[in-house]
Amino acid sequence: MGGVVASDGSGNSSSQSEFVERRRQPRVPLVPLADDPSQSSAVVPFCFTTKHLGASQQFKAWQDYLAPVFDVRLPPDIGVGDGFPVEQAAWNLGGILLVQQTAPAFSFERSRDQVRFSPIDHWQITFLRAGRSWTAVGELVAENSPGMVEIRSLGQPFRGRATATESVTLIVPVDQFASRGGLPEASQHVVLSGHRVRMLIDFVTSVEGSLGKLTQEGLASVRGSLLEMVFDTVSHLVGTRRDPDQVSNLGLMTRARRYIQSHLTSEELTADALSRELAISRTRLYELFESSGGVLRYIRERRLVAAHAMLADVSGTRKIADIATLFGFDSAANFSRAFTQQFGYSPSSVRRLPHGPGAPADARSDPQRPASFETLLLTLHPF
Numbered sequence: 001m002g003g004v005v006a007s008d009g010s011g012n013s014s015s016q017s018e019f020v021e022r023r024r025q026p027r028v029p030l031v032p033l034a035d036d037p038s039q040s041s042a043v044v045p046f047c048f049t050t051k052h053l054g055a056s057q058q059f060k061a062w063q064d065y066l067a068p069v070f071d072v073r074l075p076p077d078i079g080v081g082d083g084f085p086v087e088q089a090a091w092n093l094g095g096i097l098l099v100q101q102t103a104p105a106f107s108f109e110r111s112r113d114q115v116r117f118s119p120i121d122h123w124q125i126t127f128l129r130a131g132r133s134w135t136a137v138g139e140l141v142a143e144n145s146p147g148m149v150e151i152r153s154l155g156q157p158f159r160g161r162a163t164a165t166e167s168v169t170l171i172v173p174v175d176q177f178a179s180r181g182g183l184p185e186a187s188q189h190v191v192l193s194g195h196r197v198r199m200l201i202d203f204v205t206s207v208e209g210s211l212g213k214l215t216q217e218g219l220a221s222v223r224g225s226l227l228e229m230v231f232d233t234v235s236h237l238v239g240t241r242r243d244p245d246q247v248s249n250l251g252l253m254t255r256a257r258r259y260i261q262s263h264l265t266s267e268e269l270t271a272d273a274l275s276r277e278l279a280i281s282r283t284r285l286y287e288l289f290e291s292s293g294g295v296l297r298y299i300r301e302r303r304l305v306a307a308h309a310m311l312a313d314v315s316g317t318r319k320i321a322d323i324a325t326l327f328g329f330d331s332a333a334n335f336s337r338a339f340t341q342q343f344g345y346s347p348s349s350v351r352r353l354p355h356g357p358g359a360p361a362d363a364r365s366d367p368q369r370p371a372s373f374e375t376l377l378l379t380l381h382p383f
Helices: 055-066 111-118 174-182 193-214 214-239 242-264 271-276 281-290 296-312 320-326 333-344 345-350 373-378
Strands: 003-005 046-049 071-073 087-092 095-101 106-110 123-130 133-137 141-142 149-153 158-162 165-172 190-193
Touching: 003 320, 055 071, 095 193, 133 149, 141 149, 141 242, 149 193, 165 174, 165 193, 165 214, 174 242, 190 193, 193 214, 214 345, 242 271, 242 281, 242 296, 271 281, 271 296, 281 296, 296 320, 296 333, 296 345, 320 333, 320 345, 333 345, 333 373
Parallel strands: 003 190
Antiparallel strands: 046 087, 071 106, 087 095, 095 165, 106 158, 123 149, 123 165, 133 141, 133 158, 149 190
């Protein structure tokens, strides 16, 4: 079955009603760059590659890197011994992850269990520079190709396959659009085309050319412009009508997340306190956080993410045991166990990294530290 494709009326077909241009794309400010070419960029990529590995090890490394966010498999006619040379660079633009990737053909799936037990419900917005992909949600298949943009939610299960591709993906926590009312529900699992999409692609391309030279001021400008352009493009093409229940849930979740984030070190951060703050029952609260694995699990994960950021702060002087106590753990051992289970490496290993979790592969001092795509998403701070 064909996928949902929306166009802005510039000659591309659409399975939805035709759209008429009514307002101009928002003005995009120039990206401020460093005046001094020797000045360090405000953003450093997290790099992953399999090219340094033997051919028979490459695909397994790719599988391990993406799990448990995605399950990936080779095409039926390709063997593990044929090799899988993939390269990826992920840039954290202040809460938006820009992922540049070149990969051979593979198939992928985000299962119901992966969605159920993961707090990751971000929007994934993908542009292809080369190759094609097909993604299915239920029986609906969306086809993506160069010049288009595919949008899907990591809070929903999906499966698909791709030819050899070169892609750029923006991964955005849902709360980044909260001040704008959230992306429309119809944004899930669509492929968009037309001149609005081309303008968005052109801006993302200009951002890519500036990544190694961004100032702090430029980083804030890029983040704001990306959010504005994505929201304006998507909401215009898919429509802005929303289910009242969806709007209510989005508002409650945004308030809940902000309250949790601002009370991470408080002993009073409990389900009861959150219920009172939101003026809802405990049953309603548990329903609200069901897709995140439960409210207590969500609070624990956000505390671990905050502890991770504190450990990665090179100016920080707190001992690991003090950080454990600060975030409500009864012992350093329990904290270390939970931290390792969450991120795949110990708290002490973060302290040994010269540039924190976003350092490129060749800058890491701990060769045993696994590079996890899940870690990148979990530490993508939404506020």
